[in-house]
Amino acid sequence: MFAKGRVVRIDVYDGLIKTASGAGIGDTEDRILRLYLGRIHVEGHHYDPDGHYLNYSAVDSIDKDYGMVF
Numbered sequence: 001m002f003a004k005g006r007v008v009r010i011d012v013y014d015g016l017i018k019t020a021s022g023a024g025i026g027d028t029e030d031r032i033l034r035l036y037l038g039r040i041h042v043e044g045h046h047y048d049p050d051g052h053y054l055n056y057s058a059v060d061s062i063d064k065d066y067g068m069v070f
Contacts, residue, residue: 019068029054032070040070 001009045051
């Protein structure tokens with residue numbers, strides 16, 4: 001997704017792509033929480049009352065404007 005000529009969102013639904021920490025599609029919630037220990041905030045899903053998001057917050061100031069949602 002673009003906004004004002006800049007990439008602001010990328011959705012990945014399948015494939016072998018991994019994050020720099022090794023998280024990939026199909027990983028369990030426990031694995032994501034372990035890979036990003038202390039950097040994940042769990043938030044309720046906006047459309048599914050039984051679901052939730054795992055929001056990653058960067059710890060380095062250079063990356064403060066970037067995040068990931070699992």
